[in-house]
Amino acid sequence: xxxxxxTMFLYRGEHxxxxxxxxxxxxxxxxxxxxxxxxxxxxxxxSTLVFVLRGRLRVSLSGCTDCEVGAGYFxxxxxxxxxxxxxxxxxxxxxxxxxxxxxxxxxxxxxxxKRLSSLSGEESSLFLLPxxxxxxxxxxxxxxxxxxxxxxxxxxxxxVDILFLMLRNxxxxxxxxxxxxxxxxxDPDFKEKVLRSYSEVNRVKELCGLLHMSPTSFNxxxxxxxxxxxxxWLMLKKKESILRDIRLTRLSLVEIADKYxxxxxxxxxxxxxxFHKTFSExxxxxxxxxx
Numbered sequence: 027x028x029x030x031x032x033t034m035f036l037y038r039g040e041h042x043x044x045x046x047x048x049x050x051x052x053x054x055x056x057x058x059x060x061x062x063x064x065x066x067x068x069x070x071x072x073s074t075l076v077f078v079l080r081g082r083l084r085v086s087l088s089g090c091t092d093c094e095v096g097a098g099y100f101x102x103x104x105x106x107x108x109x110x111x112x113x114x115x116x117x118x119x120x121x122x123x124x125x126x127x128x129x130x131x132x133x134x135x136x137x138x139x140k141r142l143s144s145l146s147g148e149e150s151s152l153f154l155l156p157x158x159x160x161x162x163x164x165x166x167x168x169x170x171x172x173x174x175x176x177x178x179x180x181x182x183x184x185x186v187d188i189l190f191l192m193l194r195n196x197x198x199x200x201x202x203x204x205x206x207x208x209x210x211x212x213d214p215d216f217k218e219k220v221l222r223s224y225s226e227v228n229r230v231k232e233l234c235g236l237l238h239m240s241p242t243s244f245n246x247x248x249x250x251x252x253x254x255x256x257x258x259w260l261m262l263k264k265k266e267s268i269l270r271d272i273r274l275t276r277l278s279l280v281e282i283a284d285k286y287x288x289x290x291x292x293x294x295x296x297x298x299x300x301f302h303k304t305f306s307e308x309x310x311x312x313x314x315x316x317x
Contacts, residue, residue, distance in 0.1 A: 055182040057120045057172045060113035065274070067110045069225065072123040073209050074103045075189070077157060077165055081117030086110040086274060088266050089208070090152040098162075099154045104208040106221035108267065110274050120169050122186050125218075139210040142203040153204045158196045164188065211251050220248070224263060228287060230256045265300050268293075272308050279305050 058066055060081075077100040086092045088107040094114065095101065103109045111117075157165065168185050176182075193202060203210070211217040219237055227233045233256065234244040248256040264286065271282050283293040297305045 053182060054123045054179070055121070055168060055172060055185050056123075057118065057169055060111070060117045060119075062113050062115050064113050065110065066113075066119075067108065067274070068103075069106065069108045070103055070123060071105070071222065072125050073105045074109075074121050074123045076101055076103055076109070076119055076121045079118045079120060079157075079162075079165060079169065082114040083117050083119070084112040084114055085152060086112075086270060087152055088263070088270075093152050095152075095154060098157050100157055101152055101154050102205055102208060104221060105218055106223075106225060107208075108270060110270065112274075118169070120165055120172070122189050124186055124190075135206065135210060135214060138199065138203045138206055139212065139214075141199045142207050142210050153207065155197065155201055155205055161189075161192050161196055164192060213247065213251050216247055217251050220252075224260060225267075227260075230260060233260070268296070269301065269308070272297075272305065 054072075060066060060083075078095050078097050080097050082094060082096045084092060085095050085101070087101075087103060087109055111119075171181070197205075209217065209221075216237075220233070223236045224233060227236065230245070231241065234241050237244065239247070245256055248259070252259055268282065268286060271277055271285070275282075277285070279293060280290050283290045286293075288296070294305055297303060297308060301308055
């Protein structure tokens, strides 16, 4: 392992100058190492599979109940979701980002969506899958290359291709349908556009404008894909984001209100109406949960 991690790739200058060098903003494969107590927070532009290779992590993810994830498990962070992880002990993660993917010619995301409709499960729970040993070996090789600063975007895209082929062959349709469930849809393009864009707006009308759709067409499509009115869905997302900021940041009531274009008085009323507690009670109770 040390030999691989100490590798110095030849022609480093040429690789770094190449237009296909994967900088942080363009990387599709990444890794993260956290010490106990450290936090990581991100809203990925693309849906991302996160693998916990070492350690234990407390995960908070939009729409899911907080849970602990130990080494040897992985999960999906959908496009537009806010991911927050707290290392309960030293943690090593590797992540793979993707956009509108097929597992292979014989299994598309559309076929998984059809499979998902026949399954029932607790949608508010983060769905975890164990890392099978053969996949673990592949992940470790990729991690070592990333730690040694393998710069090529082509290499990373190739690794995502390998990952999806391994998922197709190592896990059954039921498991994969549950894993990718949050991004599956009868209209995946529309769903992805909404998930990417909703955090930029405060009102349904603004979201219609971003997607260049009339309110009538947008609302009809939204109801079909998300199975609830767009205004109700946006309110749920705002509620999730505000609660996460109260729980996981040190931002004051005034700072959080400003972040969401609210007045402090409105935010206090919002907490009482939506969470049935005052801002101070929410922060105090959450601090107690984390001690």
